[in-house]
Each structure stands twice: as structure tokens, then as C-alpha cells.
Amino acid sequence: MKPFPRLRPTAWDGLVVLCVAALALGIAFFQWRGGTQEGLTAVVSVDGREVDRFPLEELIAAPRAYEHNGYTLEVCAALRGEVSSLDHVKSDGEMGLRVARSDCPTQDCVHTGTITRSGQSIVCLPARVIIRLEGGAADPGNVDAVTG
Amino acid sequence: MMRRLLLCVLPALLLLSGCAAPVDPDEARESIQVIAMDTAMLITTYGERSPAAAYACEDVIRDLEKQLSRTDPDSAVSRLNxxxxxxxxxxxxxxxxxxxxxxxxxxxxxGAFDITIAPVVAAWGFAGGEEYRVPGEAELQELLERVDGSAVRVEDRTVTLGPGQAIDLGGIAKGYAAGKLTQIFNEYEVPRALAELGGNVLAWGDRPDGTPWRVGVQDPAHPDDRNALVGVLELVDSFAVTSGSYQRYFQQDGKTYHHIIDPATGRPADSGLTSVTVVAGSGAGGAMCDAYSTALFVMGEEKALDFWRSQQGGALFSLVLVTEDGRVVVADKTGQFNFVPEEGSGYTYETVS
Structure with a gap:
């Protein structure tokens, strides 16, 4: 049997080592961070069924509309504290979303105002629509739920 | 030399990338949203059986709604009424x-909590499907004569109401449902979960990071701002239920009328409180918290605290009262939770014992 030739590492081998090292460190770094640098995601459900899921930033480009049970909700990006273009409510700069317009009878979804944090939601019972924020930076100081 | 380096470094790096985020079976999570009982519900379960547990919760809630709804004409309550x-x-x-x-x-x-208040609640338009209105005094007095929960009879499997009576379980059904969820969490060995059923919150176990669940108490002065809180409850294995005058109301002739009706007067309770939060351990029953939060709102601060002090067999529940004059009163003897006041809320905080 012919013996294997004696292999000598070359500069290319070193490059492969560096690439593997960079890749491994990158994966480890991403997993350690647990994806906490992701932005907020809006999840829209109608009658308990998820119908839309998108990064909050996408609302800046264009508002979205949801129609169910004969009612239409228009959802847009907003800053916390902002109520409408006619109101001069101070904003603290936290970005979120709100229901800008709805033809539902209760208008509770519009009156909920702007939600900005993971776990918060806007509910329209007449249209049976729930819009909820998920993800975002993990903050142990955030509340998990609100009673009331 | 280089080969030795490769032999040492590469396995170490592979180990590093592969083991960086171990998957804990307790971290498996399922989150569902349910619209039922005239409110939106959000249930998040953890654990290996979290999807099955979450959907079992939805089945229980749907089943309860079929029986207890006042608006579904086929429900047991509608047929009884x-x-x-x-x-x-x-x-x-x-x-x-x-x-x-x-x-x-x-x-x-x-009698501060009475399910036979239903005809009075309907007269105000708070039962759903009717226009809000202010009933006349004569009408209220006539309706109040029918309000008496002791007249509801249950014999074997037959329920009978008093003459002209109707029942509304809206003040207890969501809490009762929350209590049923604890049975599912036990059955499916759910290590931790968070269920929001309208104003009813069930904090089961603790958070994935091992700290208590943080449940905010809505500031009644700013009901349209979900970030506006009077404080945060840090809870483990507990129910928290809030009744507040801001939750449903209408205005007429410059006056505000809210939905928590005093069974003694037939009018929205004018008790000096804007919200009552009842907190109890998950073994105490969500129905109790739900019913007490309504009743103690009707009673007002002084009577509510007397009622809290009169608990038999040790402290069963705790209170967070928000008053019209800008105070937050915390009454807790259980030591089972922590209440963190919200900085800059403008309220003054009192602790009573």
C-alpha cells in the first residue's frame, strides 16, 4: 500500500481555520444574544387565527388595513403619546402602532391609542381583531401583562 | 505545529457554536389569542406539552361560553333567563x-355581589346589544325588587329563578374560567404560563428567567394608555383581577355613568374608588377574585378594607385600591407578592394592615 504523502499546512489552510473560527464565533454570539436585538413584530389575528405578522418598521412605509365582520381597521406606525395629527400630545419617541381609523361602533380599538412594547395589544371586539406586539429587546423591567 | 493547532481549535469552536444555546424543554412556548366572553384573551403556555395545553384552554373557554353566555340564545343561562x-x-x-x-x-x-342584578344592568345598556341610557327612578325601583340572589334555587339538576329574575354571570365567569385553566396546567404539567382573560390575569409558575411575573395595574386616570400604570405586581402562582369604573362607561348631559352597578341603589357605584384589584394564590380560585373585585368596588374603601381584615383562616387575598382622590392603598398580609409603585404616576401610596 502506498503511504499517504506527508502533508504540509499552507496559507490556504490557515485561511480555512480563520473562516471556521469566524463563523463559529458569529453563531455563538448570535445565539448568546438570543435574538434580543430584533425589532418588534406585530401579530394580527382575526377570530383567533393569525392572518398577518410583520416587523413594526414596515408600517412606516405604508399603513395596513384589516377587514372582518363588516368592519375595517386601518393600522399605522405611531409614537407613544401621539393620538392624531390634530392633537398635540407630547411624545416620548417610543415607536409603536395604533389603529388610526375604524368604522366599528365602539371605537375601543382607536381609543386604546399607541402600543409600543412587547406583550401589549389592541383589541377590536366588533371586528374580532387582535393586534399584538412581540419580540423586541428583552427587558426584565417590562411588564408581562396588565390587569384592568 | 499547525496540525496540532487545528486538532485543538476546530473541535473547541464547533463545541462553542453548537452548545451556545441549549434548548430547555421548559422554554417551548405556545401563545394563543381567543375572543370569548365579550373580551379578548391571551394565553401563553410553556413546557413540552405547551401547544396541547394552550388549545385545551381554548376548548374549556369555548365550552364555558356556550353554557354561560347571556347573549347566545342557546346557552344554559339564556334558556334559564x-x-x-x-x-x-x-x-x-x-x-x-x-x-x-x-x-x-x-x-x-x-349582597354587594349579586348575579340577579342582570335586569338593572340591561336597563342601563351595559348588557350588550342595547343603547346606553339612564333609566328613570321608578323603573329602577321596579327592577330592584327583582334583585335577590337568595331566590335562585338549585334542586337536583333543576335551577329556578324568582319571579321576573334574570342572571348575569359576567362578574364571575372569566375568573371561574381562569380557575379552570389551573386544572389544565396541572394536567398537562405546564411549568409556567400567563393567561390574560380580560381584566383577569393568572400568573402560573414564574417567568422563564426564574423571576416573578410582572403584572401591571392599569392607571384608571389614563385608561387609553397601556403604558400608564399605578404599579406592578410581582406574582408567582397567583390570580390578579381588576374591576374599574373606567372599563366601560358612557356620558350623558356631562355626567359619566360606569358599568359597576350597586345592587342596593341600581345606579353605578359611587364609592370613591376608581379601581379595585384582588390578588390571591392560584389555589384560591379565580372566581373569588373576580366576584370580590366587583363587590369591593361597590363597598368603597372603608368597607372593602374591613372586609379584607375580616378574612377567616388566615389571609386569603390582598388588595390594591385606587381612590378618586389620588391614592393607591395596598392591603397585603400574605407576603406572597410584591407591589412596586410606578415612579412619576402622581399617586400617593399607602400600605395598610
Whole structure:
């Protein structure tokens, strides 16, 4: 049997080592961070069924509309504290979303105002629509739920 | 030399990338949203069986709604209200325990919680489907004569109401449902979960990071801002239920009328409180917290605190009262939770014992 030739590492081998090292460190770094640098995601459900899921930033480009049970909700990006273009409510700069317009009878979804944090939601019972924020930076100081 | 380096470094790096985020079976998570009982519900379960547990929760809630809804004409409650009497079928089995609990809470609260307030609530338009209006005094007095929970009879499997009576379980059904969820969490070995059923929160176990669940108490002065809180409850294995005058109301002739009706007067309770939050351990029963939060709102601060002090057999529940004059009163002897006041809320905070 012919013996294997004696292999000598070359500069290319070193490059492969560096690439593997960079890749491994990158994966480890991403997993350690647990994806906490992701932005907020809006999840829209109608009658308990998820119908839309998108990064909050996408609302800046264009508002979205949801129609169910004969009612239409228009959802847009907003800053916390902002109520409408006619109101001069101070904003603290936290970005979120709100229901800008709805033809539902209760208008509770519009009156909920702007939600900005993971776990918060806007509910329209007449249209049976729930819009909820998920993800975002993990903050142990955030509340998990609100009673009331 | 280089080969030795490769032999050492590469396995170490592979180990590093592969083991950086170990998957804990307790971290598996399922989150569902349910619209039922005239409110939106969000249930998040953890654990290996979290999807099955979450959907079992939805089944239980849907099943309860079928029996207890006042707006579904086929529900047991609607059939009972329409006929004045009902022989319970196999699918109506939840009605007996919930009626029994409601009667116990009526007696304990000296009538401040009473499910036979239904005709009065409907007259104000708070039962759903009707226009809001202010009933006249004569109409209220006539309706109040029908309000008496002790007249509801349960014999074997037959429920009978008093003359002209109707029941509304809206003040107890969501809490009762939250209590049923604890059975599912036990059955499916759910290590931690968070269930929001309208104003009812069930914090089961602790957070994935091992700290207590953080449940905010809504600031009644800013009901349209979900970030506006009077404080945060840090809870493990607990129910927290809030009743507030800001939750449903209408305005007429410059006056505000809210939905928590005082069974003694037939009018929105004018008790000096804007919200009552009742907190209890998950073994105490969500129905109790739900019923007490309504009853103690009707009672007002002084009577509510007397009621809290009179608990038998050790402290069962705790209170967070928000008053019209800008105070937050925390009454807790259990030591089972921590209340963190919200900085800059503008309220003054008191602790009573």
C-alpha cells in the first residue's frame, strides 16, 4: 500500500481555520444574544387565527388595513403619546402602532391609542381583531401583562 | 505545529457554536389569542406539552361560553333567563358549581355581589346589544325588587329563578374560567404560563428567567394608555383581577355613568374608588377574585378594607385600591407578592394592615 504523502499546512489552510473560527464565533454570539436585538413584530389575528405578522418598521412605509365582520381597521406606525395629527400630545419617541381609523361602533380599538412594547395589544371586539406586539429587546423591567 | 493547532481549535469552536444555546424543554412556548366572553384573551403556555395545553384552554373557554353566555340564545343561562327554570343537561354541568359559588360570594359580601342584578344592568345598556341610557327612578325601583340572589334555587339538576329574575354571570365567569385553566396546567404539567382573560390575569409558575411575573395595574386616570400604570405586581402562582369604573362607561348631559352597578341603589357605584384589584394564590380560585373585585368596588374603601381584615383562616387575598382622590392603598398580609409603585404616576401610596 502506498503511504499517504506527508502533508504540509499552507496559507490556504490557515485561511480555512480563520473562516471556521469566524463563523463559529458569529453563531455563538448570535445565539448568546438570543435574538434580543430584533425589532418588534406585530401579530394580527382575526377570530383567533393569525392572518398577518410583520416587523413594526414596515408600517412606516405604508399603513395596513384589516377587514372582518363588516368592519375595517386601518393600522399605522405611531409614537407613544401621539393620538392624531390634530392633537398635540407630547411624545416620548417610543415607536409603536395604533389603529388610526375604524368604522366599528365602539371605537375601543382607536381609543386604546399607541402600543409600543412587547406583550401589549389592541383589541377590536366588533371586528374580532387582535393586534399584538412581540419580540423586541428583552427587558426584565417590562411588564408581562396588565390587569384592568 | 499547525496540525496540532487545528486538532485543538476546530473541535473547541464547533463545541462553542453548537452548545451556545441549549434548548430547555421548559422554554417551548405556545401563545394563543381567543375572543370569548365579550373580551379578548391571551394565553401563553410553556413546557413540552405547551401547544396541547394552550388549545385545551381554548376548548374549556369555548365550552364555558356556550353554557354561560347571556347573549347566545342557546346557552344554559339564556334558556334559564327566558324560561325562569331549567333542567340542566349533560352539557350544562358548569352552571351548578358557578351558581353555588356566586351565592356564597353574595352572602359573604352582604349582597354587594349579586348575579340577579342582570335586569338593572340591561336597563342601563351595559348588557350588550342595547343603547346606553339612564333609566328613570321608578323603573329602577321596579327592577330592584327583582334583585335577590337568595331566590335562585338549585334542586337536583333543576335551577329556578324568582319571579321576573334574570342572571348575569359576567362578574364571575372569566375568573371561574381562569380557575379552570389551573386544572389544565396541572394536567398537562405546564411549568409556567400567563393567561390574560380580560381584566383577569393568572400568573402560573414564574417567568422563564426564574423571576416573578410582572403584572401591571392599569392607571384608571389614563385608561387609553397601556403604558400608564399605578404599579406592578410581582406574582408567582397567583390570580390578579381588576374591576374599574373606567372599563366601560358612557356620558350623558356631562355626567359619566360606569358599568359597576350597586345592587342596593341600581345606579353605578359611587364609592370613591376608581379601581379595585384582588390578588390571591392560584389555589384560591379565580372566581373569588373576580366576584370580590366587583363587590369591593361597590363597598368603597372603608368597607372593602374591613372586609379584607375580616378574612377567616388566615389571609386569603390582598388588595390594591385606587381612590378618586389620588391614592393607591395596598392591603397585603400574605407576603406572597410584591407591589412596586410606578415612579412619576402622581399617586400617593399607602400600605395598610
Amino acid at each position: 327566558a324560561a325562569g327554570t331549567l333542567e340542566l343537561g349533560e352539557l350544562d354541568e358548569e352552571l351548578i358549581p358557578i351558581l353555588s359559588a356566586a351565592e356564597a360570594y353574595r352572602r359573604e359580601t352582604d
